[in-house]
Amino acid sequence: MDLRHLRYFAAVADERNFTRAAERLGIKQPPLSLQIKQLEDELGTLLFRRLTRGVELTEAGQLLLEEASPLLERLERLKSNVQNRARGTTGRIRVGFAGATYFQPRVPSLIQAYRSLYPDVTLSPLQSNTPHLVHALREGEIDVAFVRPPVAESGGIGVQPLVEEPMRIVLPSQHREARRRAVQLAALSREMFILFPRAIGPGLHDSIIAACQRAGFSPVLGQEAPQISSIVHLVAAGFGVSVVPQSIEQIRAEGIAYLRIEGTSPRAPIGLAVSAENRSATVRNFLALARRQSRSG
Numbered sequence: 001m002d003l004r005h006l007r008y009f010a011a012v013a014d015e016r017n018f019t020r021a022a023e024r025l026g027i028k029q030p031p032l033s034l035q036i037k038q039l040e041d042e043l044g045t046l047l048f049r050r051l052t053r054g055v056e057l058t059e060a061g062q063l064l065l066e067e068a069s070p071l072l073e074r075l076e077r078l079k080s081n082v083q084n085r086a087r088g089t090t091g092r093i094r095v096g097f098a099g100a101t102y103f104q105p106r107v108p109s110l111i112q113a114y115r116s117l118y119p120d121v122t123l124s125p126l127q128s129n130t131p132h133l134v135h136a137l138r139e140g141e142i143d144v145a146f147v148r149p150p151v152a153e154s155g156g157i158g159v160q161p162l163v164e165e166p167m168r169i170v171l172p173s174q175h176r177e178a179r180r181r182a183v184q185l186a187a188l189s190r191e192m193f194i195l196f197p198r199a200i201g202p203g204l205h206d207s208i209i210a211a212c213q214r215a216g217f218s219p220v221l222g223q224e225a226p227q228i229s230s231i232v233h234l235v236a237a238g239f240g241v242s243v244v245p246q247s248i249e250q251i252r253a254e255g256i257a258y259l260r261i262e263g264t265s266p267r268a269p270i271g272l273a274v275s276a277e278n279r280s281a282t283v284r285n286f287l288a289l290a291r292r293q294s295r296s297g
Contacts, residue, residue: 003075005039006068008032009047013065017054084120088281092122096133096145099201100228101270103247106163106293107146114289121282129200129227137275143283145273150203159271160287162294165246167208167266169259170235182260185243189217192240196225204228204268208243211266232256 011021012032022029040047047061057065084090101107115123126133126142133145138155151159169188171178177187193212198205212219223239225231229251231242236255245268249258272290274283 001039001042003072005035005042006072008035009039009061010065010068010072012036012048012055013057013061016056086281088121088283088285089118090120091280091282092124093144093280093282093286094124094126094142096126096128096136096142096147098128098130098133098145098147099196099204100245100248101146101148102127103229103250104163104165104245104270105247107270110162110290110293113293114286117289118282118285130203131199134273137273137278140275140278143274143278143280144286147271147273148201148204149269149271151271151273156276157273158276159273160290160294162270162272162290164267164269167211167243167261167268168246168249169261170232170242170244170248171257171259172235172238172241173255173257175241175257177259178257180259182262184262185212185215186217188219188241189215191220192222193219194223194225194231194234194240194242195219195221196228196231200227204245207266207268211243211261211264214264 008021008025011025012018015021015024018029018033018036022032025032036047043060043064045060046058047064048055049058081090095111097107111123114121126136128136130145130147130151133142133147134151134157136142137145137157146162147159149159149161151157169183169185177183189212195205195208209219223234225234225242228244228248231244232248232251232253234240235242236253243261243266272287274287
């Protein structure tokens with residue numbers, strides 16, 4: 001007894017007619033009748049009683065149908081599940097978020113678009129920093145990560161650029177420059193700068209330092225913030241001034257002011273990092289959507 005025999009049997013039992021069952025299965029009636037005859041010979045009993053206008057199940061046939069139907073349903077579900085996984089429409093993606101990348105509108109927009117297209121894929125988030133997330137990608141602990149480039153692409157890590165946003169100066173609201181809409185970095189040459197540790201975001205950290213140096217000074221570094229998003233609160237507390245990605249303006253803390261940078265502003269890039277060894281269809285779909293959105297935006 002094989003699955004083909006069971007499928008043919010179930011079709012005839014459902015249609016109660018060999019001709020209609022053959023049409024449903026996409027085969028000719030004689031081969032179908034032969035398959036049912038082979039199944040009956042193997043089981044040693046008749047499964048159908050031939051009537052004038054069709055067939056009816058024998059008692060043995062009714063038992064076979066009751067036993068075979070759940071099996072065939074499970075097999076169809078298995079087939080569908082395997083095909084869906086191969087297409088990347090089911091499964092799980094472990095997503096890393098570096099620093100305050102989730103404040104950039106392009107990032108939640110991509111997540112929402114993906115969830116809309118692939119509602120049966122589970123997204124598991126992890127917040128960390130770029131170096132840790134790159135290590136996690138190499139170790140296979142996560143699947144994709146929103147990071148702050150540059151990232152050394154050795155070790156099989158590729159980065160799809162998503163967006164570059166301008167930076168903003170953040171000052172205490174009582175600062176002499178706080179009422180202005182824009183200010184040059186050089187105006188802050190005597191200020192104490194609050195930055196995050198270089199180890200958690202070397203690319204962004206270095207770009208801020210380089211921008212200050214282009215403006216004619218090396219910033220005096222004071223209190224370190226544990227992460228980019230906490231810088232704003234340290235500025236509000238009077239520990240100094242800082243430069244942050246524009247999307248951080250969503251943090252509306254009392255006692256601070258955001259200003260545009262006059263002249264050439266450093267940029268805060270975000271990219272989607274993925275391991276070249278990850279061949280998951282779900283990840284391929286996620287990356288393809290990110291590419292489409294980066295081209296359209």
